[in-house]
Amino acid sequence: MKLRVIKSAVFFFSVFIVFACAQNAQAGFGISPPYVKTIKPIFPGSHYEQTITLLRSSADEDLEAIVKVNAPEIADWISIDKGDVFDLPKNELKIPMVVLIDVPSSAEIGNYQGYINIQVSPKGQGTGGGVAIALGARVDVDLNITKEAFLDFTIRKFDIPDIEMLSKPWSYPIFSRFFYKVKAEITVKNTGNVKVAPTKATLEVYDLNKEILLEAGTDKKIPKVEPFETKTVIAAFPTKLSQGQYWGKIRVYKDDEVVYKDETIFLVNDPGTLGTKLGILPWLMLGGMILLAILFILGLIKIKIWRYVYKVIYVLSWPLRYLFSVLSRIWQAIKRKFWEKMHQKAIKYQKEIQVDKNNDKK
Structure with missing residues (x-):
């Protein structure tokens, strides 16, 4: 009887320890967000990416993540940037995992669902026993495939890097118009299912006191961003600014609507300061x-x-030639008058000298 009681106590204690360890393990691991879901429906033949962040409360050891896709209809569409098995290195609490969706061009219109299992265990142990199997998470997959186009974007941030003035011969207007520009770096997140770019961006440049508008420009040729991607694009504005610090105020448009505006300070350096290469x-x-x-x-x-x-x-040069002829005749007349007067003075002077000599002889 006592032996049976002892065995039962050991069994229940073991079960308690296992569940306690499992709950503690689960409490130390999570994901964000717990789903892969398109904000807008996507086209057949399109590509979609979403980042899932793996989180753990402590990173005292190297772990190994094993990813399994459970979505019979769309399993071939789904892949992981790091592969189906990858490491969670020691001392890293957050590890990004990008889920890649490549929809075949032959995919039918409709809704597709499934999920992705992520199991984590000490490196080299896999899922073979122990309580490490309790470290796991599930990512729900929900995709809507459509042929309807959705065009939308958001601006995440913007900046104006410092620039430098151009040296000769590139500083001449014929070249500077093309190569001397203030460039605004605009981070665009495409939330639609087609390529998109802002309709235009405008830039106003002010002095440091923000009182005097020095320049203003518009760029309507901003590069497009692929569906569901986030990318930094360049809006360029020709400039004639000299060395100094300036404020740049930008407005980004979707059609005629201002969807983003901000301002930042930037510096124009002397030629050669930054070592900017214009290329070939x-x-x-x-x-x-x-x-x-x-x-x-x-x-x-x-x-x-x-x-x-x-x-x-x-x-065509006849008027100039006629004018030159007139001026030449006037000049010749002036010279002739001048020498005539000089000749008359010379004769008069000669006569006076002769009279003086005659008087001296007498």
Whole structure:
């Protein structure tokens, strides 16, 4: 009897320990968010990504995560950026896991559901026994496939990096218009199911006191962002700013509506301060201009058009030639009068000298 009581006590104590450990293990692991769900329906043939963050309350050891997809209709659509098995390194409490969805172009319109199981255990142990199997989580998958287009986006942040002035010859207006620009970095999150970009972005540049508007520009050619992706795109604005600090105020538009506005300070440095490389494009532009000039001259020579060009210039320059002729005649008349007067004075002077000599002889 006593032996039976002891065995029962040991059994219940063991069960209590196992459940206690399992509950403690579960309490130390979680995921966020616990689902993969499109905000808007997606097209057949499209790509969708969502980041699931694996969380644990302590990271005293290396763990191993095993991912299993349980979604019969769409299992082939789903993959994990890190693979089906990956490590949760020691001392890292948060590990991102990106779920990749590639919808076949032949997929039928409708709703598709399933789930993804994530099991975590000490590295090398797998799911083979022990209480480590209690570390687990489930990610629900809910996808809506449609042929209806949804176009929308949000702006996450923006910044204006410091720039530097251009050195010669690139500082000449013919080049600076293309290569001297203030660039606004705009982080766009595409929440629709088609490629999208802001309709336009406007930038106003003020002095440090925000009192004097120095420049204003508009960029309507902002690169597009793929569906459901977040990407930093560039809005560029030609500038003539000199060295100094400025305030930049930006507005981002969706059609005619301002969906985002902000301001930041940026610096324009002297040439060579940042070591900015313009690349080969300016040199190609310069080479193209020289080549066009050479081809133009060679073309004129080949078609023997110089004589006609000379005649045209000769006719067009008639007013200048007439004016030059008049001025030349006036100049010649002035010179003639001048020398006539000089000659008369010289004769008069000669006579006075002769009279003085005659008087001296007497």
